[in-house]
Amino acid sequence: MAPTDNELMEDVRDGRVEKLAVLFERYQTMLYNFFLRLTGNRAASEDLVQEVFIRILKYRSGYLSESRFNVWLFQIARNAHIDYLRKQKPALPLDEKHAETPGREPLPEAAYEADREAELVRRALDRLPVNKREILVLFRFQNLKLREIAELTGVQVGTVKAQVHRALKDLSRVYLELQRGDLS
């Protein structure tokens, strides 16, 4: 049977760093898409994936056996993203930042598939404030359970449920506005 994420990370913590390669292969695409949906920038997302693995190596001795690896991993990923945002706009506190990911790169594959709907959803997602976008990305795309997001963000499960609801409502509103052409 394949080793679990937790077993692999324990091995990495205990000095067998080569086991991190297996975790990298399991998570690199998921992490890349997490960052891509938050930043809209492919080069920055690739850098952030690398940054996560640098931090895993740096902080590996603090990994606890009872941790859930994916929650620990996304905690590191969120911190790396927060640091990235700070470097982008040092003057703004994080909660005032609205998404409006400037200059999202055209995504070649999506472009020649001419998937207008996907483009609209992406633009709508981009227009959400970063905290709402993050909660949706974690819940919808990273397959994190509500209790895992609660653990990750340090709030009650009920709060996460309410946050998901509000974020989806906002996304729905922005999507409809974009579809009607109210927003450019």
Added chain:
Amino acid sequence: MTCEKIQEKYADYLTGDLDEAGRAEVQAHILGCQACREDLENLTVVWAKLGVLPEEQPGGAVRARFYALLEDEKRKAAAAAVPQARSRLADWLTFRRPAFAASFSVLLLLLGLGAGWFLSAGRPGRESYAALSREVQDMRQQVALSLLNDPSASERIQGVGYTAEVKDPSDTTLAALFKAVDADPNPNVRLAAVDALYLFRDRPGVRQNLVRSLSVQSYPLVQVALIDFLVEVREARAVEALKKLIEAGELTPDVKKRAEQGLRQIAL
């Protein structure tokens, strides 16, 4: 049940994690509450629409960079293990009794003099260091060549990563990278090989081979990586190859656009 309580169930409702009783409660509520019914309908639609966003694959460079990081970490760990062994030896040599320490110092002095005489009579240290360095480089290349023939794509990417650490790769190593760019079945390996070759862009043959490779590539991201490479080094021989590619009319619109832009950039 209040609207607020029902709305708390929406997240689980959308993922299908709500139990039978919970679903029944939601459905009973929305039958009698138009606002919640419309709310849930909108959320269901937008939830489904989020599913149309495609998952993207990161570029091959991410993998190459990761494996370089891992190798670096392994080297650091190995280097850290040596001082530990040394410190154990040092503990053993630390005598508390002065008479013991003095006699041991004499022994060390004699050993030092002997070693000095031996080294001055033998090969100079710098040469031996250069030989060792060459040996390490050769070993890296051998590992890289062996990994590049592995059936697993991630092993081959690791092989590409090893070549990037070789200061002056042999023609055989470069040929293995050209082969990876042209014919590796996995596009991520091809992309990583293009990135690695950028490090050796001034070696004879590298640019010509990548110009030639343009005509055999069909995967758009690799085509774009090659164009980026050739534009970056302002390779004049790429002009003809790019024109032919555009004229052949088989490029995707994005690659065609990049090729046309590349032509203009090389001409600058």
